[in-house]
Amino acid sequence: MKIAVDAMGGDFAPLEIVKGVELARDQFTDIEFELFGDEKQITAILQNSDRVNIHHTDVTIDMGEEPVKAIRRKKDSSLVLAATAVKNGEADAFFSAGNTGAVLAAGIFVIGRIKGIDRPGLATVLPNLSGKGDHEYFVMMDMGANAESKPAHLYQYGFLGDFYAEKMLGYTKPTVGLLNLGTEEDKGDAVHKEAWQLLNGSDTLNFIGNVEARELLNGAADVVVTDGSNGNTALKAIEGTALTMLKMIKAAIMENGVTAKIGGALLKPALKGLQGKLDYSKAGGAVILGVNAPVVKTHGSAKAEAVSNTFAQIHQMITSNLVPDIQAYVAAHKDDLSAKQLDAEQDN
Amino acid sequence: MKIAVDAMGGDFAPLEIVKGVELARDQFTDIEFELFGDEKQITAILQNSDRVNIHHTDVTIDMGEEPVKAIRRKKDSSLVLAATAVKNGEADAFFSAGNTGAVLAAGIFVIGRIKGIDRPGLATVLPNLSGKGDHEYFVMMDMGANAESKPAHLYQYGFLGDFYAEKMLGYTKPTVGLLNLGTEEDKGDAVHKEAWQLLNGSDTLNFIGNVEARELLNGAADVVVTDGSNGNTALKAIEGTALTMLKMIKAAIMENGVTAKIGGALLKPALKGLQGKLDYSKAGGAVILGVNAPVVKTHGSAKAEAVSNTFAQIHQMITSNLVPDIQAYVAAHKDDLSAKQLDAEQDN
Structure with a gap:
């Protein structure tokens, strides 16, 4: 090749x-x-x-x-x-x-x-950090290729993400969730309500309903369908928070003087493991599906x-x-x- | 009262x-x-x-x-x-x-x-963790009161958030940013492009342009204007990531045995300080402005x-x-x- x-x-x-x-x-x-x-x-x-x-x-x-x-x-x-x-x-x-x-x-x-x-989108593989089951990653799309989406575009993302999870992550009948304001069926704007109906009506997809951004890293779904705007916001908020927290842990160790510095040194392998789990570049780059x-x-x-x-x-x-x-x-x-x-x- | x-x-x-x-x-x-x-x-x-x-x-x-x-x-x-x-x-x-x-x-x-x-919205005060300057918090709205917004609604959020930052946080001429896919003026969907123009045209607001979700906790702006959908996604992604990371740090300490446990005990005050900085309930609850x-x-x-x-x-x-x-x-x-x-x- x-x-x-x-x-x-x-x-x-x-x-x-x-x-x-x-x-x-x-x-x-x-x-x-x-x-x-x-x-x-x-x-x-x-x-x-x-x-x-x-x-x-x-x-x-x-x-x-x-x-x-x-x-x-x-x-x-x-x-x-x-x-x-x-x-x-x-x-x-x-x-x-x-x-x-x-x-x-x-x-x-x-x-x-x-x-x-109709609209190719950007798919990213992110870590499932729930510690439950053997699904180490999930796929999310669109991460910002399209600023505006119709329900049918979100529906198509469901299929594209499903293929990626099956072929690339080896998941059988991956669960598919729709990122939304709340878990109830009638949440969100007209686009998300209609997308919910389309996804839910599919015989092929294992659609589990709406998922919230709070549960993304906690294994909410194997495939998360989102419009590009919210996908971009979620990804960047996750990255920003993770970076800020790692920086703050380091700063907190420094501020708390010698005792915490020793603590930090002893904790180093643990923190490195954490950083490793957060590093989703192991799963590759963003894919235009x-x-x-x-x-x-x-x-x-x-x-x-x-x-x-x-x-x-x-x-x-x-x-x-x-x-x-x-x-x-x-x-x-x-x-x-x-x-x-x-x-x-x-x-x- | x-x-x-x-x-x-x-x-x-x-x-x-x-x-x-x-x-x-x-x-x-x-x-x-x-x-x-x-x-x-x-x-x-x-x-x-x-x-x-x-x-x-x-x-x-x-x-x-x-x-x-x-x-x-x-x-x-x-x-x-x-x-x-x-x-x-x-x-x-x-x-x-x-x-x-x-x-x-x-x-x-x-x-x-x-x-x-036209549309009251939900405002939340979140921590500015940049460690720079003396602005410990920023205001963000709408956090999910409205699933759909027009440019004029986002414009009004700018004024409401500005008032809150001045009166409640004591900020003079607070900076106002628009949450968007990228920092350039022409980013996002039609609603965000028009909202950018309206906010930028205001003589009253100290509008600094688009801000990205990655920089929210890093002090991107004193007032962050967003539609309810992206505001909700950002808030929940931040909360979810922070919770997951704290849980993982604890798990990493346990997994790495005695040495890391001692490290963890020595690090306890530092972690507690971190948790305190993340706890935005000190600034109160969510306000319907x-x-x-x-x-x-x-x-x-x-x-x-x-x-x-x-x-x-x-x-x-x-x-x-x-x-x-x-x-x-x-x-x-x-x-x-x-x-x-x-x-x-x-x-x-």
């Missing part, structure tokens, strides 16, 4: 991207890497060119650029060239740690939507190990046949999933 | 409510309490009836009841009777630890909206001390003249704040 890599996207690109490529190359003997970016810089880092092909470009898309404009104007950027290679069948998947909006736009406009999916190939955006601050974990995730996406299976399912259930059809039914 | 108290609302009512009333009664010599609820139960708990009047009723509204139906059908419930006392001028403020939706409905339909405020009297809903699980803190908050709301000042401001700026007027302008 071939993975097209935007070698210039990310806070530590190309250094950590190239190092991550080499880690993954040594781990997976069946991956060939097509790297797009500055040849000189890449060559200077690369220790071994086995199964690594470099395609030179000195054009890059920056983190702050307006995504859609950037991908239209910079067709010879490392990001767009990598996506184009996938479109042209020269690679099987697209990796970037760059501008999230631009990766999303390249996924949708260059690689293309799956026919029958609903497009015609694996497209994965890893964190801009990702170091080599997180980059390599993302390649492991892409490797599994390809070997598990995730995208072709979604395509086949959506084609076979076109009418049941179509936003147009569902809207028409709701109007009757 | 007189505070009308729903003595039967909350997980530990009437015990903790009555104990909280006595704590506050002993602290504030100018408060008289009008308690609505089961006279026998209240009398059995009450140690001293100074400045505490009991109004008997054996009807209560439960946590799970549909709010609007409940307040319509149960006019003689402790919750509705307390709100009615405020409406009739027999008390100056309304306190409850009961069904949030019912408290909200009673605030809006019994006590009434401030003329010129935009109604014609102080209406405060404290956490259902509140114990006597949190109940008493909420009375301190109500005491300050009354002595600082918060509600009359909001009423006067809104009356003087009716046209600038009106949703109807703002919608008409946006259509032009």
